Amino acid sequence: MSRLALSDADKEARDWFIETAKARNCSTTVDAMGNIFAVRPGRRQGPPTFAGSHLDTQPAGGRYDGILGVTSGIEMIQVLDDHWVETEFPVGVVNWTNEEGARFPISMLASGVWAGEIPLSHAHELREVGHGNAGATVASELARIGYLGSTPCSHEATPMAAHFELHIEQGPTLESTSRKVGIVHGAQAYRWFTIEVTGRAAHTGATSFAHRADALLAAARMVSYARAAAEKHGALASTGIMNVEPGSTNTVPGHVKFSLDVRAAKDHIVDAVEEELRNAFSAIAKGEMPSGVGMMQDAEKGKPCIVEWTTDSNSPAIDFHEDCISCVRKSAEATVGDETDLTMDMRSGAGHDSVYASRQCPTSMIFVPCKDGVSHNPEEYTAPEDCAIGAQVLLGAVLRFDRL
Ligand code: GLV
Ligand code: MN
Ligand code: MN
Ligand code: MN
DSSP: OOOTSSSSSHHHHHHHHHHHHTTTTEEEBBBOOOOEEEEOOSSSSSSEEEEEEEEOTTTOOOOSHHHHHHHHHHHHHHHHHHTOOOOSEEEEEEEEOOOOOEEEEESSHHHHTTTTOOOHHHHHHOOOOOSOOOTTBBBHHHHHHOOOOOOSSSTTTTTOOEEEEEEOOSHHHHHHOOEEEEEEEEEEEEEEEEEEOOOEEEEEOOOOOGGGOOOHHHHHHHHHHHHHHHHHHHEEEEOOEEESSSTTTTTEEEEEEEEEEEESSSSSHHHHHHHHHHHOOOHHTOOOOOOSOOOOOOHHHHHHOOOEEEEEEOOOOEEOHHHHHHHHHHHHHHOOOOSSSSSEEESSSSOOHHHHHHHHOOOEEEEOOOGGGOSSTTTTTOHHHHHHHHHHHHHHHHHHHHHH
């Protein structure tokens, strides 16, 4: 799947979502970030209990990451209608814009604005990265596809009683332990950076190693060092984007820009990794190895480069709400049985819109297994029976919360 946020393909999926919700007598609201809220009335007025996730994908993503949580929300509405169920309060389904952060480089962008954690103007001005149309911003693309809504993007304008999100696990734990449902208690911390290394472009044939300020060599050492440092701290560090300039076989790279994504169970671990990497990258740029690793030979050292950091986003570790976790647990036990080993309490390795939703309303998540734990990959697969179990648990959790 390639359904990058605010692309034509995303518009098609959004249009389908709105049409389907309207056909089920839901009211729909589009806010200033293009978030779509579909609401089915209850017996009484009040903030709806929401099921939700995202319709956007990675550039070469799978068929489940995100959309499973939205389509199962639609299925929930359909089941309530088919069985003439009247809920106490309204229930809703939400599609959050640009969860992936793949096209516009802040993940969980629009739930972050809704939660008051990311300024709307900053989100609107974000530019697309490396997918063909460098001039496009979030605001220009929202307007182009007709999803720049008039409702303010805020939890005050579109309040929620609770937010439940069904998602594939995106890792191997459930599958490898033969579990069917993950009861998700929270999510790990992560921080994204852009690192720019500036050296000096030079002729590859006429410039000795000792005379080079090779920005790519320094960047490569940084990426490699980040992995080792993260491992030492029990964290994760990853680089997924690297731009090399001027990008010529016979020119030593003068400028490199790369992404760095650092994750850990606790905020203080992310802090410690960041601190170590800031020191180490400065040393590497100067041609020194960070302390303890030894000195480079002169030829390895070359000439110094300059390294600069930008922090693009910061998502602290989060604990979900006890009431919502309990609704998910009871619903899971009602679905797969409470005498079995088919459920598991777990934390999320990935970020989700639920992370920001949880800043403003009780929240939790439901995970279902995915094949070989693979996600952000076209091979992503979850069996239809497992999707159905997840949807059933979602429905039960929403109904339980509605009656609390
Ligand atoms: C967001 O989905 C993330 O985990 O990067
Ligand atoms: Mn997702
Ligand atoms: Mn994803
Ligand atoms: Mn995600």
